Structure formats: C-alpha cells, structure tokens
Amino acid sequence: MSEQYNLKAVGFEKRYRNLLIAFVTAFFVGIYLWFYSTLPPYGTPGNELSNHLWGVIVSTAHKWRALTLSFWDREIGAGTALYSSGFYPIFNPTNITAFFCDDANFFKIKIIETYVFGVFFAVLVLLEIFRLRWTYAVFGGLLYMGLGFGRQATLTDSSCFLWGCALFPALIYAFGKFAEKKWMLAAAFAGFVVSMQFFTEGASQFLQTVLWGMLFWTVHSFWPHVRKITLSQMTSRWIIGCVVFGFFAVGLCAVQFVPTFYFSFIDSIRMSSGQYQINNFPLIYPNPVEPKGSVMKFLTGILISPGGVSWRVIMALFLLAMAMVLTNIKYFQKLFRKERLFGIICTTTIIYFLIPPVAGWLASGSALLTQILKPLSYITFAYAVHMIDFAAMLVLVFVLNHSEKAVRSSKKNIVWIIAVFMAVLYVLLPVMMSFSFVKDAVIAVCPVLEAFVPASFKSACVIFIVGIFLIFYYVFQPRQKWMSYAARVTLIFVGFMVMMLSFQWNNKGQQTHLADYYLDTPEMKYYQNARGKFYLPYDDFNVSGHNYNLLYDVAGTSGFLQLPSKRFNQFMASYHNDRMKTKEFWWMPKYKVSTPASAIATRFPVDFTMIQLGTDLPWSGFQKEINGDNFDVWVREAPAPRVLFATTLLVENFDSVIKAFDVPFAGVMRVTSEDAAIFNVDEKVFPNSSKDKPQYSDFVQVRGDELTFKTNSATEIFVMVPEIFQSGWKVFVDDGKVKIFPADHLFVGFEVPAGEHVVVMKFLPPYFQIGLLISLVSLLLFVLLILRVQKVKF
Helix, strand or coil, X not given: CCHHHHXXXXXCCHHHHHHHHHHHHHHHHHHHHHHHCCXXXXXXXXXXXXXXXXXXXXXXXXXXXXXXXXXCECCCCCCECHHHCCCCHHHCHHHHHHHCCCHHHHHHHHHHHHHHHHHHHHHHHHHHHCCCCHHHHHHHHHHHCCCCCHHHCCCCCCHHHHHHHHHHHHHHHHHHHHCCCCHHHHHHHHHHHHHHHXXXXXXXXXXXXXXXXXXXHHHHHCCCCCCCCCHHHHHHHHHHHHHHXXXXXXXXXXXXXXXXXXHHHHCECHHHHCCCCCCCCXXXXXXXXXXXXXXXXXXXXXXXXXXXXXXXXXXXXXXXXXXXXHHCHHHHHHHHHHCHHHXXXXXXXXXXXXXXXXXXXXXXXXXXXXXXHHHHHHCCCCCCCHHHHHHHHHHHXXXXXXXXXXXXXXXXXXXXXXXXXXXXXXXXXXXXXXXXXXXXXXXXXCHHHHXXXXXXXXXXXXXXXXXXXXXXXXXXXXXXXXXXXXXXXXXXXXXXXXXXHHHHHHHCCCCCCHXXXXXXXXXXHHHHCCCCCEEXXXXXXXXXCCCHHHHHCCEECXXXXXXXXXXXXXHHHHHHHHHHXXXXXXXXXXXXXXXXXXXXXXXXXXXXEEEECCCCCCCCCEEEEECCCCEEEEEECXXXXXCEXXXXXXXXXXXXXXXXHHCXXXXXXXXXXXXXXXXXXXXXXXXXXXXXXXXXXXXXXXXXXXXXXEEEECCCEEEEEEEECCCCEEEEECCEEECEEXXXXXXXXXXXXXXXXXXXXXXXXXXXXXXXXXXXXHHHHHHHHHHHCCCCCC
8 A cells, every 4th residue: 555545544634644744844844954054154255155145135134123115225236226126035925034033043044944945845746746655755855955957057056046946846836736627727826926936036037937837838738638629729728828827927026026127127237238147137138148058067067066975876866767767668658648747847848948049049040030039049047957957856756656667677678787887886986986096096087087076985985875775776676665665765865965965055054264254353343333324445355245234234335236226337337447447246346446536435425444454545534443453444534425515517428427536526516418318407507605505404314215304505506415316216305396317427416496495305116106006906816816716626
C-alpha cells in the first residue's frame, strides 16, 4: 500500500493531508533557517550584492512601524521616488512582522521567508497536482529551492530575485488546479500570483514571468487531447485566458505598476543610457545579452562547477534518471503523455528559452521583423533560470517516483551500465580529489576538474556514502521496506543539503567579515546617530555603498535603485566622471570632488562628510568634528541651507549648467535649454536689494513625501529646493498651485511672490490615482469571479 493511503487511513482527508505535509515541511525549514542564521550583514562591504536590499528592507520596516506609506525618500539618491524605482516591497503582507522584531531580525525574516514559501508551494504542487509520494514531494520541494541552475546566474546572490523563484510553483499550482475545468479561474489566479510577485520583489522578474505565463496558456490551450473541443473554441478560450491572466497580473498591482511603468519611460536612466542592463523593467534595452554564451555558462557551470559537493549526488541521480528514460522510452512516453501538465510545463520552458535566439535570428533578416521581434531578442536567461530548475526537478522526481518499474528492464542495457559507472565516479571523484597526489595528477591532465575539490575530506566522504547508498537502491531495487524508506529519507536529506547550499550562497544567513564594517569606530558611531542629516561623502568609505544609509535614515546621494533617476545619473556621469576621468558604476560613484568641485556642497544640503584619516577637506564652511580610526568626520559650521533663492534665471545648454556647479551658488538659477522648451520657462531677472535678502523658516518634513516651509521676500523671487526634480512633485504657495521647473538641471524650482508665504511641496507618483482605481476594480472583479465559481474545491 502506498504512503498516501497509509496517511489517509490515519484519518486525514486528502486535501488537508497535502496541505499539512507542505505546511509542516515549510515550517521546519523556516525554524531551522531561523536558528541557523545569524544577524546581518551577510556579505563583505566590498561585495554588497548579497546585502544590497538590507537598507531598503529596513527602511520598509521603519515605514510600517510609523504607519506611513511614503512615495519619496530623501535617503535615496538625494531624494528620489523609491516607490517608482522598480523595487519597493511596502505592500508585502509579511511586513507586519516589523511590529514584532527589530530591524536586524526583520531582515533575517525577509531572507528566510522566500525559502519557506518556495518549499511550501513546490511540495504542494507535487502532492496535489502531480500526486507523487510524499517523500518524493518533500525531496522535490527542497531540491527546487536549491536552485542549482540559479546559482550559476545571479538569482541567489540577492533576496530580491528569490521571490520570483518562490512564487513560481504557486503559479504552476494555480494553472494546474483549475485549468482543466475552471479555465477562467485558473487564468485569474495565475494573474493574482504574478501580481503578488510584483508587490514582493518589484519589477525584477515580473514581465518575464508574465511572458512565461502567456506561453504556458498558449501551449496548454492547443495541447493535443487536452479537451475535446473545436479549434475555434480552443482559440477563443486561449484569447480570453490570455486577456484574463494579463489583466489580473497587471491590474491587481496597478497601484504601483502604472507609476513604475511611467517612471521607467520618463524619469528613469534605463531608456536613455542603458545602464545596469538586467532585463527587468522595461523588457527592452539597447544592448542584448548573447543567449549562446549564457547557455554555455549555465551548462558548464552546472556540470563542472555545481557549487558544492552535495550537488554531486543530484547529478549522479540525474545520470541514472536519464538512463532510465532512455532504456524505457515507451514506458515514460506513456507516463508523460498521461501527465499532460508535466509536458506542458517542460514544453513552455523550452519555448521560452528558445525565443531570444530565434527572435534575434529572424529579426536580423528583415527591417520590419526587426521592429516586431527585437524586444523578444533581449530576454536574458539570468533572471529566469528558476524555470529550468523547476522543470529539471520535475523530471528527476517523476522518474525516481516511477523507478521501480523502469529499472527492471534496464539492468542489462549498455546505456544503463555506463550511467551507473559515471554516477559512481561522480560521487567518488570528490573523495579522490581530496588526496593531493591524485588531485595534482588529475588537474595536470584536466585543469577544470579542480572544481571537484571539496571543502573538506569529511564532507566528501559523507556525500560519497549517501551517493553510493542511493545508487545501490535505484540499481538493485531491494524489496525490503526499510530500504525503501531509508532511501527516501536519504533523498530528503540530500534535498535539504542542496537547499542549504542555495541559502548559504554569498554568505546569506551567516554573519561574515563584520569587522570590515568598522561599526565600533568613532566615525561610524557618528554616522549611525546622524538620523535626518544629509551626508555626501568626500571619500566613499567602504560600507556606505548601496543602501547602508537607509539603515539609519540618513539622507544622501547613495542608495540602490533598479530604475534610478535619469537626472541624477546624467549629472553624476557628466559632472563627477567627466572631471575624474574614471568610469564608475552609477550606484557606487566615487565622490572625491576636490578638483574643482567644492561648490557641490553649496547645492546639496550637506550636513557632514568623511575624508581619509589625516587629510584636510578643501570644502569651505566645514570643520573637523570627529577624529576617526580610518576616516575623519567634517561637519558644516553653519546649518545647511534647505532652500536657495535667486533673482536671475538663465537658460543655457546642458554642459554650461553642469559646469556652473563649479561656482558657488550666488543668486543665479539655471535651466537647460531642453527643459526650458518642455516646461515653457524664459530667462528673467527680478530686482532685489542686497539689504533685504529673502529668508525662509519653519522647514518641516511633515511626512516622508511632504515638505512645508515659509518664505519672506521684499520682491518676487525664484526658489530652488535641493530635492531631485521628478514627475510627481507639486508645489502650493498659500494653497495655490504654482508651476515648477528643473532648476540647475537637478532640483525643484518655482517662483514665489513678494511677501510672506507658506510653501507646501507634495510628491505623488504620476498616475497613482489611476493605478489605485485599476487595482480596486481588479480586486472587485477577482472577488466576483471567485464567488461565481465558489463551488470549486480549493
């Protein structure tokens, strides 16, 4: 009697049993990872990829605790809209844990939860949809979140990409659960899952998942013998299903998707320069990645350097599984034909990864086809490799689950014998390579085999014993029940080890090189207590890159954005890099601007900076306050001006405006000729007595996205607030809305009449209200659709 019926006899109904197994597995994974993990940081300061969401996640926790949904952050890129930047997990419902734990533990939860959800949905899919034995289902769920192919890309380096991996099995579950009988509900639920992916990880893999879902629905709709209906009926259902899937995938998250989509084409650097090309959002960028090179990288990486000795057992099992398939073609053809969803998933994945090279090849032969197919030729593999991971896991567990019948006719086949020999060699090689005399001899003949050298002889021996036991079981198929259970428990153990390899990748969950962060130095203690101050580094100390300032709510010009502000990046490229004659990445520029740029501190409201120990700061108006261990802290002698006034407005070309930053601000404001044409701005001069200088007072940051202050001037005046100009800023003078324009290319500028006035600046992402309305309508339609088919059993 199979395991599923033994469990049923205990008293659990089938649907609750599957949920219970998936829940218990995910629960124990979460508990283990919690006690296993130390507190962040999880990487070195010089390699912040594994930590680059640290500040964003902590900042999100601060917003939840303050019950503030802010769209604009002074801490990001000198004041930009993180909400529209392609990543802002403010809507993730698990953020409620911010109320119950501190920042460090909250970040630890955000790292762990993707593995918990991924394992849960993967196990549930294998149990509920594919009806596998529970031990194989648990093994498969753990194996999937091991992300063997994903480790050869960038998926496991950073937690932002892991939500796409974790929710992909949920997408499969939605399609597999309802697609046969409740096809419209299947499309709606699948769209809901993709929308949740956008809310949790942003734009990283969103459009790629939408594309895969559309392909899945296409393959499913026209799959042979799926349903006995006419071609016209298939076509109509396919069209309606695609529309429903796409509508809910985009519509439910439209409250953030619509502003992000607008920002990516108007205010983002992505479309203008193609910097940081990761094919996340939008789908098109100027320089495509070569698909062939990516495929070869993944194949050689997974075969030669899989990233851990535990993966050797999986590769050995894959060899046996492929031999079983090749020696039992008819049996597995019948099995796979019966499991239509299995074939649909694998076919969809193959088509998805064939699209870039095929589209590129077709586009190269015709100008018309180039315009039509060019976007598809830019799909990268790096952020969708989890789809291959899922398909590979599915193949392996399917074959192993049906191995008893397959092995009987394989034992005398030459393919089977070769595969067994290679599998034994594969798990034995790490042990052999542990001996220096063998390693040196083998590497001398084949250098690439150096990747097989394990971290320790002990771990190599463990993998060898585990591998040999599993190979013995699947080769000889002993009839003892204890052997069967021992083999399946061993499989679960191997799956867990592979998952842990993914979790540990790039030091996630392990506190490493903490001393390199200089947290106990005088300069870092000052930095950590600088909440609300504006920091522009003279020398960029090695922990300030990416989002470190967000941990302490320190405003500044750093901060990781997937869709960075175009104006700020154009300024950095033209001003800093042009003068330093060095090529820098936009997210971590070197701010050493001593020649000739001390005036930059008169534009940005800089409160303090850091410079190498014992070096004099050439900026005027600053004095040394902290003698640090590695850096000295210099603080502005007088409070930084938050509002700048001008009586003269000049229209100049872009280069002239940028070069003007070399001159201290002295009552002259500039607008580029391009911006002057767009915003209808003319040169103008206001008379103003030097004895009666304009003033401002009561500068208050009321909320994260609102500023209030008072002005007092004897005449009309131009006002420049040094916050990055973006679509979405609105300025009100005494409750009356005034026209704004980009002042000095970067900042928010506007006119204010003579006298005393209250100025209120508000930021709201463009089309936020439209996006919110679409989300509410989509949610209502989604609930109505569920109620209409409420008889369906979940």
